[in-house]
Amino acid sequence: MTLTINADRLLRELHHLASLTDCPPTEDKSLPEPTQAVTRIVFTPHDLEARAWLISLAEAAGFRVRADAVGNTFLRFAGSAPTLPAIGTGSHTDAIPHAGMYDGTVGVLGGLEAMRSLKESGFVPRRSIETLIFTSEEPTRFGIGCIGSRLLGGVIDPAAADQLHDRLAETDPTAPEGLTLRDVRTAAGFTGSLATVKLPADYYHAWVELHIEQGPLLERDGRASQNEEIVLGIVTNIAAPASYRYIIEGFGGHAGALLMPDRSDALCAAAELILAVERHTLAANAASHGVDSVATVGTVAAHPGAVNSVPSRVTLMLDIRDTNVARRDATMNALHADIREIEARRHVAITEDPINADIPARSDQHILDTLEDVCKQEAVPYKKMVSRAYHDSNFMARVAPIAMLFIPCRAGVSHRPDEYATPGSIALGTRILARTLAVLANE
Numbered sequence: 001m002t003l004t005i006n007a008d009r010l011l012r013e014l015h016h017l018a019s020l021t022d023c024p025p026t027e028d029k030s031l032p033e034p035t036q037a038v039t040r041i042v043f044t045p046h047d048l049e050a051r052a053w054l055i056s057l058a059e060a061a062g063f064r065v066r067a068d069a070v071g072n073t074f075l076r077f078a079g080s081a082p083t084l085p086a087i088g089t090g091s092h093t094d095a096i097p098h099a100g101m102y103d104g105t106v107g108v109l110g111g112l113e114a115m116r117s118l119k120e121s122g123f124v125p126r127r128s129i130e131t132l133i134f135t136s137e138e139p140t141r142f143g144i145g146c147i148g149s150r151l152l153g154g155v156i157d158p159a160a161a162d163q164l165h166d167r168l169a170e171t172d173p174t175a176p177e178g179l180t181l182r183d184v185r186t187a188a189g190f191t192g193s194l195a196t197v198k199l200p201a202d203y204y205h206a207w208v209e210l211h212i213e214q215g216p217l218l219e220r221d222g223r224a225s226q227n228e229e230i231v232l233g234i235v236t237n238i239a240a241p242a243s244y245r246y247i248i249e250g251f252g253g254h255a256g257a258l259l260m261p262d263r264s265d266a267l268c269a270a271a272e273l274i275l276a277v278e279r280h281t282l283a284a285n286a287a288s289h290g291v292d293s294v295a296t297v298g299t300v301a302a303h304p305g306a307v308n309s310v311p312s313r314v315t316l317m318l319d320i321r322d323t324n325v326a327r328r329d330a331t332m333n334a335l336h337a338d339i340r341e342i343e344a345r346r347h348v349a350i351t352e353d354p355i356n357a358d359i360p361a362r363s364d365q366h367i368l369d370t371l372e373d374v375c376k377q378e379a380v381p382y383k384k385m386v387s388r389a390y391h392d393s394n395f396m397a398r399v400a401p402i403a404m405l406f407i408p409c410r411a412g413v414s415h416r417p418d419e420y421a422t423p424g425s426i427a428l429g430t431r432i433l434a435r436t437l438a439v440l441a442n443e
């Protein structure tokens, strides 16, 4: 089969998708390549516009489209044996505030392009091939990531998911308060019980997600290679993410009149907690001579948030990930001991609210072998690697054999407007994805 990826079409579409953003057009001329800051929160007008446009592309290509109750959208290239378990690919199109234009979108438009180019080359798959657009991979709006894939994989209780609190009003003063996922999805046109979303274990024969690496390793390897080739990543496992919300209650008041001995400054206690997170994570890496433990406090809200008021309450969110769950647990245990000590010494009360504590995903050996074979046949260099970012594939792993394919991104930058992947890497990743889907679809 001669297979030509229409890279111009794919790039054009990526740029169009990037234009569906809440950020104004990017003026930053200092960047070596044009990029666009993208904010596209799930179920906002730009997200819904992006979905409708992607559906129109899929329909124009002759693919069947269906959406489930949470809005996960399946674009299906029907196979000659349509009752057999299908082959899945895809990713997400939602973007955190002020993000880049490649995270997730490369996997969605790359999946669609892979199916289109296979179809245009006359290929008729035995098993159907689907490109999935997941709902809410990013935790921005509902506080937890991968809602669509958690429901598909049966990892979250459907009734609890429906009650997830809509946090849009925290950053958008025009957004209504007090809504739940159920309200928001219903308003977006996705109705029915979330219990219907879970996939049967034999729905997919194999699942492969294409994504930018979001780290620097592939670009480094490419630079070090003889002809500065593009090196792809074949993902063997995905690190286990967990996240927690902390509320630190102290005693605040007037910044002039409340004397230092009489304060229980919640923000000072928060600062100690944040540094304890960093200390224990560094210690975990040092003890294992590795780099696989990572932890981040990415949000801090101080109450009342005035320069002349001692903070009485702080809310912060911790994101902690590890390839080894036992090591992640040990880091959390060490943190808990510090928290008790900070509480006693600073006279504050610290409550911890676990949001999620997921397990790592391991890729399926047969899909890994298939990806390797395809790379070898196409003489494309590759590296086997761990994904430290989480992905919807984490949760698809509960109901399907999975693997992921990474393409390099500039300097490993992601979740920033200057996120960038070269057209060559995008086209190459899409070609290897298409060939892999074709092999798996004919099994």
Ligand code: GLV
Pocket: 137, 138, 145, 388, 389, 390, 391
């Ligand atoms: C996904 O966006 C992640 O935070 O890993």
Ligand code: MN
Pocket: 096, 103, 138, 415
């Ligand atoms: Mn992301």
Ligand code: MN
Pocket: 092, 103, 104, 137, 211, 391
């Ligand atoms: Mn992503």
